[in-house]
Amino acid sequence: MKITVAVVEHVARLARLELTPEEKELFAGQMDAILGYVEKLKELDTDGIIPTSHAVPMENAFREDAVRPSIGLDKALANAPARSGSFFVVPKVIE
């Protein structure tokens, strides 16, 4: 599928990115070229092949459910762009 500016705008909305008109044009061309290149995977017959999500076979990693010290409020909030007491402040969500 051709990657048009309209497709770029749709994907940018999903990715929570705001692109300039120049970026939209640039990304449309570049994404089209890159996705055109990855089309080559279609040459391979992968029917019945199990997808790999991890290179090392792994079971769930469990640990004992024990109480341990955690990072603490002040450390956890130290990088907050805005803080009020023990909370992160964000713009108003509900009108």
Add this chain to the structure above:
Amino acid sequence: MTIIDMTIHELHTELKEKRISSVEATTAMLERITAVEPQVGSFITVTPDQALADATAADRRIAAGDCRPLTGIPLAIKDIFLTEGIRTTCGSRILENFIPPYSATSWEKLRDQGAVLLGKLNQDEFAMGSSNESSAYGNTRNPWDTSCIPGGSSGGSAAAVAARQAIATLGTDTGGSIRQPASHCGCVGLKPTYGRVSRYGVIAYASSLDQVGPLTRDVTDCALMLGAIAGHDNKDSTSVDTPVPEYSAALTQGVKGLKIGLPKEYFIEGLDPDVQKAMDAAIDTYRRLGAEFVEISLPNTDYAVATYYLIATAEASSNLARYDGVRFGHRAEADGLLGMYTRSRSEGFGSEVKRRIMLGTYALSSGYYDAYYVKAQKVRTLIMNDFVRAFADVDVMLTPVAPTPAFKISEKINDPLQMYLSDIFTIPVNLAGTCAMSLPAGFSAAGLPVGLQLIGKPFGEETILRAGYAFEQATEWHTRNAPL
């Protein structure tokens, strides 16, 4: 020999015999950083106060008779590793003021031995790049020719070793980000098996591929660094609980009878003649040392870059969703929550990061998930099977690291696909999850380093270190210094 030219094991001897103190060594390195940094640009943050405090503490430890292999050794680490109380940017504007509340396990392990932190190294933004040109903190330049890129994404980690600004460094490798810059800068770089080293506290790019590893002056140092950082970590559920061998002990066993595979898909037409020449010479060297060569095939090699750029970007788009301006990182003023997310991300991320988030979001989006993402995961299985089959017949594989020596700054910046293709020989190893090392194997006619890659079986680090050590003993490429 001056301090800045020393390896870890050489400086360790001097520290242990108390001929040099860690404060002296650290001061020498800090002076070297000041002297050459304007030309190289390896660092995002230099930490002289931290370094001297660490060195003072190390000297006390040494005086008390406790001198472990890394005690008092001045190191630097990629700015992707969280360091408690020390700014960590990951090469991005979005983390320009981020001070981590905890440290990466791999760095903690080096600290436990008493290593000294010289600073945080430059890198491609969020480790996305092959040239270090996507850093928001300026280009790093190749110490062998400052008009060339150092490679990426651990470009600062490789350049700092080559420019003798740090005795050794840590980097990360998702598609070649340790091995390719090590090759371009003429140092040793090892990407361990997935799960060998904890990724706790390492800023995530593509979680099924990312791995931590050392960049060093020689193979002995590489074994020391790997031994220090390897092992299971309760804080990283993908780290594997397999005993850590004594890597240094394995080095001297030689390569007599070692079966080395040459994957025919890696010795393609169009391989740079300088690279081809270095590979031919390396094969001759190994033959003289008693190794046997077997031609092998990894038939799906040609699909690896396409597979990687779907899987890595998909994982990146998900991992980087956390940068939303709420809890840490850059926040833009905007009306409403959605506007704040969108503007914070758009102001904070650079072009390459946006491009990869866009690609990954597209590959995961409704209607394309099966055609792109799942398809790539299936091809990944085929690529892994290639390695399993080939390793039934050989102990290690020998290949080039990169198709060319370091290219010029700006040469590929406007053509992302060409940039991505420069990782063609390193990416399959990450997809297969196994280990590989780059080591110096010669120089181009223009005087740029050329590396060779040794690929090992999963958890076969001892074998590639042993093969690397044998090569190093028989050659002198690793002893040359960048003209800087």
